[in-house]
Structure formats: C-alpha cells, structure tokens
Amino acid sequence: MPNRRTSTRRPAQPVPRPLLTEIRTDRAAGVLLAAAAGDALGVHYEGKGTMRPDQQPKMLGGGYGPYRPGEYSDDTQMQWCIADVAASGADLRTPNALDAIANNFLIWLRDGATDVGVQTRTVLGMAKRAHAESDDPLHQVMARQAAAQYKRTGLGAGNGALMRTGIVALSYLDTDPRAMASAARAVSDLTHGDPLSAEACILWCSGIRTAVLDGTFDGVRAGLTLLPANRRAQWAAWLDEAENRPPHTFASKNGFVVVALQAAWAAITQTPVPAADPASGSFVGQHLQLALENAVRIGHDTDTVAAIAGALLGARWGGSAVPLNWQRLIHGWPSQDASDLVGLAVLTVNKGRDDSKGWPRVERMPHPQIGGQPFAVLHPDDPGLIIGNLAQTTVAGPAPIDAVVSLCRVGSGPILTQTGVEHIRVWLVDRAGANADTAFVVDQAARIVQQLRQEGKRVFLHCVAGRSRTPAVAARYSCLLSGKSPADALADVHTALEWWRLDHNRDMFEAVYRLAGHRPPSPTRTGRSRPSRFDQHTLLDW
Structure with missing residues (x-):
C-alpha cells in the first residue's frame, strides 16, 4: 500500500453534480x-x-x-x-x-x-x-x-x-x-x-x-x-x-x-x-x-x-x-x-433544447422496449378505472375513455385518438430519489383519479410499463376507496397486473405504506409471478 506522504497518485476527483437534476x-x-x-x-x-x-x-x-x-x-x-x-x-x-x-x-x-x-x-x-x-x-x-x-x-x-x-x-x-x-x-x-x-x-x-x-x-x-x-x-x-x-x-x-x-x-x-x-x-x-x-x-x-x-x-x-x-x-x-x-x-x-427523446416538444414520446406490449386491465376494486401502460394509448378501440391520468411523460399531442378526453399529466419520476416528495405525488394522483371517478368519468391510469408508478397509485386509490390495508391493496393490484414485486421501485411502494400509516415491509431481492385471479375477459379489448 503506498505511503500516504510519498504517494504521487492524484486524489479521486468528485463527480460533478449535474446542474439539472x-x-x-x-x-x-x-x-x-x-x-x-x-x-x-x-x-x-x-x-x-x-x-x-x-x-x-x-x-x-x-x-x-x-x-x-x-x-x-x-x-x-x-x-x-x-x-x-x-x-x-x-x-x-x-x-x-x-x-x-x-x-x-x-x-x-x-x-x-x-x-x-x-x-x-x-x-x-x-x-x-x-x-x-x-x-x-x-x-x-x-x-x-x-x-x-x-x-x-x-x-x-x-x-x-x-x-x-x-x-x-x-x-x-x-x-x-x-x-x-x-x-x-x-x-x-x-x-x-x-x-x-x-x-x-x-x-x-x-x-x-x-x-x-x-x-x-x-x-x-x-x-x-x-x-x-x-x-x-x-x-x-x-x-x-x-x-x-x-x-x-x-x-x-x-x-x-x-x-x-x-x-x-x-x-x-x-x-x-x-x-x-x-x-x-x-x-x-x-x-x-x-x-x-x-x-x-x-x-x-x-x-x-x-x-x-x-x-x-x-x-x-x-x-x-x-x-x-x-x-x-x-x-x-x-x-x-x-x-x-x-x-x-x-x-x-435547457437553453431551448429538447432532451434526447424530443421532450417536451415531441408530439408522442417513443415507447421504450421496457414498456412491453400494450395492455389494460380493470382495477380490482373499481371497473370504471382501467390500468395499463403507455403503449396502450396508441391502440384504437371501442372502449369509451373520458379521462387519462398519465404518470409519465407522453409528449405534447393528444393522448388518445378519440376526442373529448380530459388528460391530466402527473410529474412522477420512476427513479429512487428523483422526486421531491414521492408520497405527496402518489397521493395527489390517487385523489385526482378518485375525483374523476366521482364525476362519473371512466379513467385510464398508466405509466410507461405499468410496473411501478401505476400500481402504486392504483393501490393508494384502493386504500382511499375501500379502506384496504396497503399490503392487500398492492397485492390485488399486482395480481391484476400479473406482476408481483413490491420492491421494483421502493420509493413508490413505501409511499403507499407511509400514506396509510403503516411500516413498509423489508425489501426483497426477487420478484415472483402470480397467477391472475381474473379471467381472460379482464384483459380489455381496447
């Protein structure tokens, strides 16, 4: 090991923090x-x-x-x-x-x-x-x-x-x-x-x-x-x-x-x-x-x-x-x-520049591979709420949607091909530590869904892949709607989505527990699939 007094190795330089986090x-x-x-x-x-x-x-x-x-x-x-x-x-x-x-x-x-x-x-x-x-x-x-x-x-x-x-x-x-x-x-x-x-x-x-x-x-x-x-x-x-x-x-x-x-x-x-x-x-x-x-x-x-x-x-x-x-x-x-x-x-x-994906001026954000194929399922506690992913918004179909709540960036153009759809964009970043207050935004998003449903609107809730932001907000909505515990709400939502991994984004899921006054469970390293308790009719013909 080099002597600290005689070593000529330069000390490691700190990585500069990007100006725009x-x-x-x-x-x-x-x-x-x-x-x-x-x-x-x-x-x-x-x-x-x-x-x-x-x-x-x-x-x-x-x-x-x-x-x-x-x-x-x-x-x-x-x-x-x-x-x-x-x-x-x-x-x-x-x-x-x-x-x-x-x-x-x-x-x-x-x-x-x-x-x-x-x-x-x-x-x-x-x-x-x-x-x-x-x-x-x-x-x-x-x-x-x-x-x-x-x-x-x-x-x-x-x-x-x-x-x-x-x-x-x-x-x-x-x-x-x-x-x-x-x-x-x-x-x-x-x-x-x-x-x-x-x-x-x-x-x-x-x-x-x-x-x-x-x-x-x-x-x-x-x-x-x-x-x-x-x-x-x-x-x-x-x-x-x-x-x-x-x-x-x-x-x-x-x-x-x-x-x-x-x-x-x-x-x-x-x-x-x-x-x-x-x-x-x-x-x-x-x-x-x-x-x-x-x-x-x-x-x-x-x-x-x-x-x-x-x-x-x-x-x-x-x-x-x-x-x-x-x-x-x-x-x-x-x-x-x-x-x-x-x-x-x-x-x-950003000095007049869009990001590498064209946001915020691009009309439609490109759909990343991680987002998967289009899908939409009924919320387990409210058939008037549909949950899915970004790709589903590009699929035309007969199902009437009155409002879309987007938990990811989607672009500047219309969210659906049908007209008269109210569109609410929520600033919620799918990365640990990237939100000023994750619990606040999750709660806000769930409450705006609740407000839209109380107005009689059929709502589509989505993020890019439907794996972190969407289930977190959907589970919080369950807690507000029916008083379910966060564990039960998350379990039912993940089952509906055929995805069972509470630590896919810990910030999101811990927020659901903290909002309900519960202590989040210890993180798990692996996810596990779980058979859906809904039949194939639950996957909507959008």
Whole structure:
C-alpha cells in the first residue's frame, strides 16, 4: 500500500453534480405553473377586501375578465410573452431577444390582453405610435417611452413588471447572477421606468434562481448584493417589514411594486411549512398551496400578488407541488394549459433544447422496449378505472375513455385518438430519489383519479410499463376507496397486473405504506409471478 506522504497518485476527483437534476427540473417547471395557479386563483377576488382565515379561495373565474374557472389573467399572459422568447434559448439581454419580447407585448395587447394595467397599456400604446415613426429597434423605443412616462408623471413603479419576470431567472441558472440581474432590469425597463420596479424584479429573480438550485428561499435576501449599494438598506428594511407585519397590512396599496413584493413575501414567509406526516395528510410541499391561498386572502390586487408569490413558491417546491385539481383547470392566452407552461419552463432551463427523446416538444414520446406490449386491465376494486401502460394509448378501440391520468411523460399531442378526453399529466419520476416528495405525488394522483371517478368519468391510469408508478397509485386509490390495508391493496393490484414485486421501485411502494400509516415491509431481492385471479375477459379489448 503506498505511503500516504510519498504517494504521487492524484486524489479521486468528485463527480460533478449535474446542474439539472430531476428535482431541479421539477422546481423550474413550477415557476410558470405556480404563477399561473396563483393568478387564476386570485382573479375572482381582485379588487375585494381582505378575507378571513376561514374563507377558502377557489378557482372560480369571474373577476375583471371575466375569466373562466382556472383561466389566468394579464400577469401570466405577459409572462408568456417573455417565456416564448426565453424558451428559444436566447440571452434575454440581447437586442434581438428584447425586440422579440417587446413585439410579443404588442401582439398580446392587440390580440389577447385582459385587465391590462394603466401603466402598461399607456407605454405600449406610446411605443407602438413612436416606433411607426422611428428606425430604432422596438425595444429601445419602448424603453424610452417608459422612461419618458416616468420622468413626466413620476409613475412607473406599478407591479406590472414584477408579476411577469420570474421566467427570466430560469435563463441564468448556470451563469453569474449578475447576468440575470441585468436581464431582469432590461425586461422591466421595457414598460416601467422607475428603478424600484427593476430592483424588485432583480430581488425576486434572485429568489427564484436560488430556490431552483438550492431549494431555499434565501435568494431573495441574497439578491440585495445585486442592487446598487445605496439601495440595499432600504430594500432590507422593506423585507424585514414584510416578515414582521401581518400580511393583510399590505392590502391597500399592493398595486405599487414595493408593497406587492412585500405582500407576496409576507404570505410566503409567514405561512408555516407543514410537517412531513403522510399518514395524516401533511406534506411540506403543501406550503405552496397554503401560501398562495394566504396571498389571495390579503386582498386588493389578488391575482398579481398571488402570481408573484407563485413564481417563487413553484421554484422552491416544484411543479409537482401544484395541486392537480388546480392543474386540470389552468389555461389562458394564447391557448396554453398547464403542460404548455411546464414545457416552456423546461425549454428555458435547457437553453431551448429538447432532451434526447424530443421532450417536451415531441408530439408522442417513443415507447421504450421496457414498456412491453400494450395492455389494460380493470382495477380490482373499481371497473370504471382501467390500468395499463403507455403503449396502450396508441391502440384504437371501442372502449369509451373520458379521462387519462398519465404518470409519465407522453409528449405534447393528444393522448388518445378519440376526442373529448380530459388528460391530466402527473410529474412522477420512476427513479429512487428523483422526486421531491414521492408520497405527496402518489397521493395527489390517487385523489385526482378518485375525483374523476366521482364525476362519473371512466379513467385510464398508466405509466410507461405499468410496473411501478401505476400500481402504486392504483393501490393508494384502493386504500382511499375501500379502506384496504396497503399490503392487500398492492397485492390485488399486482395480481391484476400479473406482476408481483413490491420492491421494483421502493420509493413508490413505501409511499403507499407511509400514506396509510403503516411500516413498509423489508425489501426483497426477487420478484415472483402470480397467477391472475381474473379471467381472460379482464384483459380489455381496447
């Protein structure tokens, strides 16, 4: 053995951790998704007073739109204008990128804008007229008009830039945060000339960047170092105020960017993070929902405050923490739904590139060999629920399906050839340690299946192969439906699938036990097949 003092062998170098782990990608996906969720949750209550703690905000639509339930407003519409450019991989500081964003703003104002802020509408209108008489790039003209409006009126510190800028952080995860700060300032300056607006955007983008990378909210205060030195103490005091005053005290003037940021920060920091206790239905990721509800309860500019809060909460807890009953409703201009928003965020962090299989833009994910031949069987406790694999979704047949719950990536196109099928995508990765909270997502998926069945819908539940995610969620559904023990529920589901291996993915199956308050059994090394107690008619002629 070499002497430690004289050995010339170089010490082993640690394997660098990939920047975009599955959990970080989930967090990135949460930025747009949770912002849209907060926006859609808040539209019904915009302009109204503070709500009591016992009043429960819901996605009711209405408001100044009026909006349909789950439809987001100008907050997310304008963020889409930026995300559309960010998802191409562009550096948002460049003239071409800023021109594209500015042009998207004008298209939005012409074609899809709802409930537009006074400051934004004024500047965009001025920019459109001035650009018609100028040879300068649109983004320069627009920023000049915003600066001139601020100089003339003293107005330019509304919350209309902060509400839309969260996506900027995702373009700069792997670079010096000063590049992100520069981009945030440039995007803010397009419509808001007051430096306060840009400073708020920088702080919030710093918070989002750190939340995605490190899973904390520390980046908001860390962002103070990105501000001019003579501005840091004032913003630190404003953050202190938000952390120590009741959230409802930020209701009356939260159209002002400083108060809007304080309201969002108060809702986040003063909402306790729930304990991790799956058996009692308590999960840390529920902080996202609870804090968004508290942001709405503050009152006044509820959709914007909740959209601002949502971008940071999604970055911390992930898209998988956005309740599925919210995700199924989320939609808005220009014809975007929850999966579209996730795709834009993922493309942004991947510099405009799909992965090796074409996701997220590919219309249909390729079916891997491990997925096996198409199959579908009836759930052992509910004939209105069919469980199977991804390949089965490509098989046309006479069986009517009302809703599909996908536990794997499936692509951007329709899930089935028949029309009118509701499709709910669940972020659940089939690899140990790859999910922020496996038990939470398994429980969410089982409960959305239960909700769909209560609505009378015939549901197809699947993952790629139907061996890990599908049986785990199907077993949890059995526990919810009939009160079965996790052992019995898993046994019946695996028997129906003719697959008996509780440790195929320990994370999934341990989640079923922990959700029921049971101790998971010791792992086994081998699986064993077991004759199906269902006859051949159980294999469905899809």
